[in-house]
Amino acid sequence: MNRNTLTIVISAVLVVIFALLLFVFQVRQSETAVVATFGKPTGQNYDQPGAYFKWPWPIQKVYKYDQRVQNFEDKFSQTLTADSSMLLTSIYVGWKISDARQFLQVFPGDPSVSLPNAQSKLEGMLRTAKSAAVGRHPLSDFVNADPKALKFDAIENEIEQSVQDELRTNNYGIKLEFLGFKKIGLPESVTQTVFDRMKSERQVLISLAENTGKSEAQKIQSAADAEAAKTIANAQATATRIRAVGEAEAAKTLPIFEQNPDLAVFLLRIDAIKQSLNQHSTLFFDERIPPFDLFRNLPTNAPAH
Amino acid sequence: MSDEHEHHHHAHEAPEAVDSGSQALAEALRSSFAIVKVVMLLMVAAFFGSGFFQVGPSEKAVILRFGRPVGGGASVLLGPGLHWSFPYPIDEVVKIPITEQQTVQSTTGWYFTTPEQELSGEELPAGPSLNPAIDGYAITADRNIVHTQVTLHYHIDDPIAYIFNFASASNSIQNTLNNALLFTAAKFKVDDILTRDVDGFREAVQARVSDLTDQEHLGIVIDNCQVHSIPPRQLQDIFARVTDAQQNQSKQINVANTYRDTTLLAAAAQASAITTQAAAASTNYVIAVKADARVFADLLPRYEENPYLFAQQKVAETMAMALTNVQDKYFLPERADGKPREVRLQVNRELPQQKTGANP
Numbered sequence: 001m002n003r004n005t006l007t008i009v010i011s012a013v014l015v016v017i018f019a020l021l022l023f024v025f026q027v028r029q030s031e032t033a034v035v036a037t038f039g040k041p042t043g044q045n046y047d048q049p050g051a052y053f054k055w056p057w058p059i060q061k062v063y064k065y066d067q068r069v070q071n072f073e074d075k076f077s078q079t080l081t082a083d084s085s086m087l088l089t090s091i092y093v094g095w096k097i098s099d100a101r102q103f104l105q106v107f108p109g110d111p112s113v114s115l116p117n118a119q120s121k122l123e124g125m126l127r128t129a130k131s132a133a134v135g136r137h138p139l140s141d142f143v144n145a146d147p148k149a150l151k152f153d154a155i156e157n158e159i160e161q162s163v164q165d166e167l168r169t170n171n172y173g174i175k176l177e178f179l180g181f182k183k184i185g186l187p188e189s190v191t192q193t194v195f196d197r198m199k200s201e202r203q204v205l206i207s208l209a210e211n212t213g214k215s216e217a218q219k220i221q222s223a224a225d226a227e228a229a230k231t232i233a234n235a236q237a238t239a240t241r242i243r244a245v246g247e248a249e250a251a252k253t254l255p256i257f258e259q260n261p262d263l264a265v266f267l268l269r270i271d272a273i274k275q276s277l278n279q280h281s282t283l284f285f286d287e288r289i290p291p292f293d294l295f296r297n298l299p300t301n302a303p304a305h
Numbered sequence: 306m307s308d309e310h311e312h313h314h315h316a317h318e319a320p321e322a323v324d325s326g327s328q329a330l331a332e333a334l335r336s337s338f339a340i341v342k343v344v345m346l347l348m349v350a351a352f353f354g355s356g357f358f359q360v361g362p363s364e365k366a367v368i369l370r371f372g373r374p375v376g377g378g379a380s381v382l383l384g385p386g387l388h389w390s391f392p393y394p395i396d397e398v399v400k401i402p403i404t405e406q407q408t409v410q411s412t413t414g415w416y417f418t419t420p421e422q423e424l425s426g427e428e429l430p431a432g433p434s435l436n437p438a439i440d441g442y443a444i445t446a447d448r449n450i451v452h453t454q455v456t457l458h459y460h461i462d463d464p465i466a467y468i469f470n471f472a473s474a475s476n477s478i479q480n481t482l483n484n485a486l487l488f489t490a491a492k493f494k495v496d497d498i499l500t501r502d503v504d505g506f507r508e509a510v511q512a513r514v515s516d517l518t519d520q521e522h523l524g525i526v527i528d529n530c531q532v533h534s535i536p537p538r539q540l541q542d543i544f545a546r547v548t549d550a551q552q553n554q555s556k557q558i559n560v561a562n563t564y565r566d567t568t569l570l571a572a573a574a575q576a577s578a579i580t581t582q583a584a585a586a587s588t589n590y591v592i593a594v595k596a597d598a599r600v601f602a603d604l605l606p607r608y609e610e611n612p613y614l615f616a617q618q619k620v621a622e623t624m625a626m627a628l629t630n631v632q633d634k635y636f637l638p639e640r641a642d643g644k645p646r647e648v649r650l651q652v653n654r655e656l657p658q659q660k661t662g663a664n665p
Contacts, residue, residue, distance in 0.1 A: 026394065028372035029469045049372035068472045069521075071480065076437065088437045090413075092480040094471075094521060143491040145446035150492050178477075178521050180484040183413040184444060185437035191450060192434040195539055198449050198495075202543040206550040213554030217561035224565035228572030235576030239583030246587025250594035256602055263608045264601060266616060270623050277627035284648060286637040 022056035025064075032067035034100035035060050041101045063104050065111055069094040069177050072119055074126045076183055083138035088185040091126055091159065094177040102173030118174060122163075129162040142184065156180050356389045358398050367468065369397040374465060382464050401468055406528060407459050409475050411482040413441040414453040416538065431538035442537070443490035451498055453490060453534035455482050455510055463524030474523055478514075481521070485513035486532075498534050500548070507532040 027033045032047040037060050046052055047067060054060045076090040097103045107114035107121075133155050141151035160179040167174050186194065257264040277283065285292055360366045365382040368375040368390045375381070375396075382401075390396040417439040422428050435442060435450070442450045457478065461467045467474045489509045490498060498506045511530045518525055536544040608615045628634060637646050 020394075026372050028369055028397070029374055029465075031372070049369070049374075051371045066472060068470055069477065070472045071476045073480070092484070094477055139448075143444050143446050143448060145492060145494055147492055150446075152488050152491050178517070180480065180517070181487050182480055182483045183441065184487050185435075185442070186444070186450075188434045188436050191437075194448065194450055195434070195537065198537075198540055199543055201449075202540065202547050205547045206543075209547070209550035209554040213550075213557040216554070217557040220558065220561035221564050221568075224561075224568045228568045231569070231572040231576045232579065235579040238580045242580065242583040243587050243590075246590050249587075249591045253594050253598035256598040260605055260608065262612070263605060266619070267597075267601065267604070270619055273623055273627060278630055281631050282633040282635070283628070283631045284635045284637060286646070287639050292636065 023053055024051050025054055025062045026051050027064070030066060030068050031064050032097060032100045033062055033064045034104050035062055036104065041104045043101075045100045047100070063100065063111070065097045065100050065103065067097060067100075069096045072122060073182055074123050074130070076185070077127070077130075078187065079131045079134040081134055081139050081142070082136055083140075085139040086187050086190065087134060087139065087142070088183075088187065089130060089134065089181060090183040091130055091179060092182040093122070093126065093163075093179045095122060096175055096177060097173060098175035099171075099173035102171055104173075106170075106172050118172070121172070122174070125163050125166050126159070129159045129166075132162065133158040152181075352392055355392050356396070357387060358390065359387055360385045360400065364400050364402045365464070367399045367401065367464070369399060370395060372397075374469070399468070401464075403461065405460060407461065407475065407525075409457050409459075409479050409482065411453075411455045411486055412479060413483040414443050414455075414486045416440045416442070416452055428538075433539065435537070443486050445490050445495045445498060446492050447494045449495035450537050451490065451495055451534050452537065453486050453498065453532060455486055455514075455530055455532045457482055457514060457530045458528040459525045460528060461524060462526045466522055466524030471523065474525075477521060477523060478518060478525065481514050481517040484517065485510045488513050495536070499536060499544070503532075503534070506534070 025033065027046045027049050029049045031049070032045055033052075034041050034045055035043050035054050037043075037055070038058075039061070041063075042060075054062055071092065071094060073090055073092040076088055078086055078088050081087050103114070103118070107117045109117075136158070137151055137155055140149065141155065144150040156179060160176060163179065164176050167176060287293055358366070360383055362385045365384060366388065367381055367383070368388075370391070375390075388398075390398055416431070416435065418428060441452070443453050445451055459478070471477055489506060493502070493506050493509070507530065510532050511527065514530060515527050518527070535541075604615075635648075637648065640646050
């Protein structure tokens with residue numbers, strides 16, 4: 001009896017396990033699931049983790065999808081901007097399955113089949129939206145030093161909006177989480193042109209630096225020279241003033257000399273002679289200049305006797 | 306199991322016919338049933354024992370119970386060590402290879418190198434142009450090309466979001482890095498990126514990355530980011546020459562500033578010399594005039610006594626002194642006809658101040 005009970009319990013456990021496997025399915029945190037009854041999606045989306053009931057195969061089949069944000073990027077491809085520049089761009093998106101039932105309806109089959117299908121659909125949408133948006137903007141909207149003129153964000157938003165709209169209209173069960181430029185480039189031949197332009201810009205900078213260096217230095221030097229000359233001129237003016245004060249002081253002695261102007265003039269002349277006939281001078285004189293007038297009227301030759 | 310059950314049944318149905326053979330059989334069945342019990346116990350032990358798992362030093366683990374993470378917030382992540390969970394299908398262990406700090410690097414801003422070249426530090430010489438299929442770069446606001454690379458260090462703030470909302474969060478982050486480089490370069494000029502405002506560029510890149518990762522709810526916190534930018538290798542020489550020229554420019558200005566300082570100092574010195582000299586000369590002049598005045602006052606009485614004699618005496622004295630000092634003296638006797646004699650002098654220019662005594 002005891003053994004019978006054990007046997008019954010064990011078989012019951014086996015039956016329960018078997019039943020669980022048949023009637024219950026688990027949804028992980030990262031998953032979303034939908035149940036198809038006879039191949040047709042029915043019922044709700046199971047996007048919360050947990051264990052759920054289903055009828056066993058072949059009545060119902062569970063389709064589980066990764067509900068996490070998937071990364072996807074389109075091919076690096078050439079697009080013409082509004083001002084006819086050739087631009088290569090690649091876009092990355094984060095997308096996820098937001099409505100598993102809808103997704104299964106649009107992209108039937110196993111995820112290994114339906115996911116690549118969905119991605120190529122997405123790529124097509126991206127390509128269309130991208131070339132439309134890029135074609136609406138000139139290159140100056142992509143790169144610009146003026147933050148107001150830069151439309152980088154706006155272009156990304158345009159593309160995102162248009163893809164988002166299409167996803168909604170067609171009800172793919174897919175949601176776009178984010179979108180942005182991953183890579184922007186120029187055709188290979190254009191890079192060479194850009195290099196040439198950059199080179200000439202550098203050349204301009206070099207000569208600018210050389211010239212401004214020279215002219216700045218010259219400016220500083222001539223300003224310094226002018227200031228120095230001004231300082232000296234000022235000093236000379238001061239010197240003249242000082243001398244004038246001296247003259248005025250000296251002039252105070254004039255009344256003394258005025259007592260006898262004849263003597264004053266005579267003394268000045270004596271002084272002048274003393275000063276001028278200093279060293280390194282040659283003097284010519286004749287008999288009329290005192291004291292040599294002593295020689296005058298002296299017989300030059302003794303009279304012959 | 307059902308087989309054993311049947312054998313068991315037989316043993317009970319024929320208790321009268323207990324012969325040695327069936328007894329041996331019952332004995333054998335009993336012992337084999339004991340073995341089965343031990344095996345079942347072992348299996349149960351193995352079932353629960355299989356719940357033990359180890360987490361390595363550079364990974365974390367999350368336990369999912371019926372698909373739902375166990376614990377909340379940071380306690381969801383199990384660190385390195387030995388842990389236990391219920392076996393499948395109740396629990397499931399998800400291991401994540403992450404360390405405390407994560408690092409991710411941008412991919413689309415640098416020219417093409419192979420991993421071997423990066424290791425050896427040797428690079429192929431640059432071609433004349435950049436192949437868009439393999440070479441990466443960013444276009445600057447002034448439509449120059451630069452190579453630029455950002456390395457982001459971050460840590461995971463919200464592991465549930467990071468692990469369960471993104472198929473590959475680090476790839477998403479890498480894409481935001483690439484996007485941030487393009488976006489930021491698009492509004493910076495080449496010289497700002499490379500030299501003038503390297504920090505500003507770095508900050509703008511980080512701000513963009515931070516904006517995007519917040520918008521995308523990646524559940525990370527940025528620790529820091531490093532940005533490295535260079536001009537295209539094809540133009541490295543000419544970029545270096547610009548730097549040289551600019552350094553030379555500031556050197557020239559420095560030289561000019563030095564010149565200004567010395568010139569102004571010299572001028573100030575000269576100016577002070579001029580005024581000092583003037584002051585000294587003026588003082589001396591006044592002293593001299595005053596002395597003259599004193600001499601005059603002294604001589605005046607003697608002159609007034611006999612002006613003629615005084616004058617003669619002074620003239621004679623002066624002439625004597627002058628004649629002593631004068632180097633060359635020429636006496637010109639009067640011509641017999643009484644007319645003035647004509648004397649022609651050839652003055653050598655190089656001798657200073659040869660005086661011509663033109664006499665009346």
